[in-house]
Amino acid sequence: MTPLVQTFVSHFGEMGSRWGINRTVGQIYALLFVTEQQLNADEIGEKLGISRSNVSIGLKELQSWGLVRIHRIPGDRREYFTSLGDVWEIFRVVAAERRRREVAPTLSVLRESLLVQAERPEDVFAQQRMREMHDLVDLANNWFDDLQRLSPESLAQLMKMGGKVQKLLSAKDKLFGGGSKDSRD
Secondary structure (H helix, E strand, O other): OOHHHHHHHHHHHHHHHHOOOOHHHHHHHHHHHHOOOOEEHHHHHHHHOOOHHHHHHHHHHHHHHOOEEEEEOOOOOOEEEEEOOOHHHHHHHHHHHHHHHHHHHHHHHHHHHHHOOOOOHHHHHHHHHHHHHHHHHHHHHHHHHHHHOOOHHHHHHHHHHOOHHHHHHHHHHHHHOOOOOOOOO
């Protein structure tokens, strides 16, 4: 690997551990992301200096996230791997998978907890806080649905707007006399 690629791969591995994925998985993904050609497991292990079994485990994890593609070369029994090519597609896949693994179970627990009849004062308070959390997570979840339907170009435009969105909302509030309870207006 070139020093440039080595720096990126190492950093991505360190960041991966902060994002809740194994360092090796992060390194494998980073290598595939910045490598133009398809790589087989042996090549990945050789470039990263990791065992074949660690490569296999990492590739299975990346496959479970939907972040790598498997390719076959006629006459070669090995599998070759590439990362998803488009950064917006990568963003969507990661966001959708995190939603499936983290947000959906949290919403389920919150919904179940809100169905319980609270009898003690501390449970009434707890449910009130859970309702607030549920409403926020549900709102964010619905917003995510809206974002997933946007084209990459529209999503990029929205992200570039940044603080301009707040100015637009403030102007709307001044014109129409305050905010709406229903944020989906």
